Amino acid sequence: MNIYDISQRAGVSIATVSRVLNGSSRVSESTRRKVEQVMASCGYTPNAFARGLGLGSMKTVGLLCADFADPYLAQAMAYLEAFLRAHGYDCLLGGCGAAGNKQGMIDLLLNKHVDGLVLVGSSLVESDPAMNQPILDAAKRLPVMILGAALDGPGIYSVFCDDRGATEEAVTRLLAQGCRRVLYLYHSPSYSGLKKLQGYRDALASAHVPEDTALIRLMEGERANPTAVRDELLRLRGEGLRFDAVMTSDDKLAQGALKYALKAGLAVPGELSIVGFNDSTLACCCEPELSSVDNKLRSQCVQCVETLAAVLAGKDAPKRTVFSGELTCRGTTV
Amino acid sequence: MNIYDISQRAGVSIATVSRVLNGSSRVSESTRRKVEQVMASCGYTPNAFARGLGLGSMKTVGLLCADFADPYLAQAMAYLEAFLRAHGYDCLLGGCGAAGNKQGMIDLLLNKHVDGLVLVGSSLVESDPAMNQPILDAAKRLPVMILGAALDGPGIYSVFCDDRGATEEAVTRLLAQGCRRVLYLYHSPSYSGLKKLQGYRDALASAHVPEDTALIRLMEGERANPTAVRDELLRLRGEGLRFDAVMTSDDKLAQGALKYALKAGLAVPGELSIVGFNDSTLACCCEPELSSVDNKLRSQCVQCVETLAAVLAGKDAPKRTVFSGELTCRGTTV
């Protein structure tokens, strides 16, 4: 059952059927109705491959996610999928193994002839510029959106949160409420990971609180899991490290800090204040609920899809869109 | 740069180039090498659409997920994507709005001519058989895998956990350790939701503990969120309902129960035992960590992909594969 069959049964040419299919204008109302009727009665669906061949596009966008199992990134994927679908695009999944084979994933998506690429998760953008070459190469062939980090180059569009500013604001808040020794936990030395760290430092500097490098801890990979974080903090405490607040780059780390407090019998926020980042669904899973920096994920996703759709439609679009994070205070800060 | 260009430069016919591309046998080693060399030097990539048109397949599988934002299902998606890729298949995303427009999603995927469909999440299979018609229709055209629930029909293959048995085992355990009033919280009256409920009842019956319908609570949609669960339990307690254990159909509900215990100042597991389901990453986010039923998600996903690959290769495959759940005891049970 192809377009020839339909054209025959409807008594028109295949070109006319095609125009009905594509909603093109030059078709009389009566012809259109007749063709549509025949298509419906035959249960005809146009062949997607032939269509792709003719149009050079199957209206599909490739999604690369740093880590699917991360609830925050999964939420981002859900938003993106929904918004892209609303714009008529389907989503092809690129792998999760960001570090391992980013190049391979991008190649795969390129070979599938997707119309555009969305990179989800700041850790897909390395702080070392040379490592980002695969992205730059991909952007030569199709538009690339970066969600959650910034990268400049032709064909690359970034949508992200002012991580530095948001972290500075949150830490300033902790200092203002009397905390003096703020432990900083971060899970990735990526582009945005370093931005956040900068925000932490800026806040200390503004408040004239001396920086103690012992209070800055990178908890990467497995070590970012709540239980691992809890145990690490218990260990640090055993070694005599003192701190009255914990600022984190991710809610998972904050959960670990909360586990530590519960285990150690510390009152939260009385003896220990904790601030998470991303304001993901995790934040409300704890008791007390996490204060966390809301980085406007939904708005970022909306903007990301809008920008991509604009670019694909040949319109102008902003190369960078920045959102401001905002601290949502719940039960782990005063 | 198409197959003609390559054939010319390599001094062979396009058919030969195609056979090199597809790893077909009838090509002499020297010719193969020459063609590959030319392809590499030209940076040639075959057109995916034309290929799909010729082969009638683009080696793509459609993934439909009940709820992307659920960490457990997101983990399943991550596994599936990785395993499918290892088998040479790409993944096309179907929407998350399971209840709303399952039919639409399936249609969309069918129109994209995917090779198979994987339905992720038990709530995609309704307990009312009539509601599953869209799935049965889809299965007439391509193989459909159901992950996490069972559905019978031509072209449908199910991989799932014995939810009833696992729940029965967990509740029996709670009863054995002395609990007498076990609150049962479930989040979906779907196929597997009801199976689990049956397991709860069977355990009570076996132990000759009378059933109290006030102890069986459906917490659907928004009401399944941890905070909502906590508040609901506080309310029930205020109304005088007593219970010494909480069995749940999902870790999120168990987290809510734990929040309730922490808020109400109840000792866990001393005064209240709690058991989650799925043994997702959430289980270890709490303090104490959740005891939870491990339903072997990874194995399920492996099997799911194996079965689908077998079916697509024209081989025989089991219509149903059942895994046994297993209670992982952590900090919320004795």
Next chain:
DNA sequence: GTTTTCCAATGAAAGCTTTCATGGACAAGG
């Protein structure tokens, strides 16, 4: 009544690969 204009419909080519049926060359066997 004739010419112009415009719109709807058409034919044919383009887009790129896969694969079947066919052809040719070469080696081995008679």
Next chain:
DNA sequence: CCTTGTCCATGAAAGCTTTCATTGGAAAAC
């Protein structure tokens, strides 16, 4: 030296849609 068989390579068709350039016809203008 001829025949047979094998193996590799080739030409051409099939797969289905989109779209450009063109034609046909009807309505409007003169």
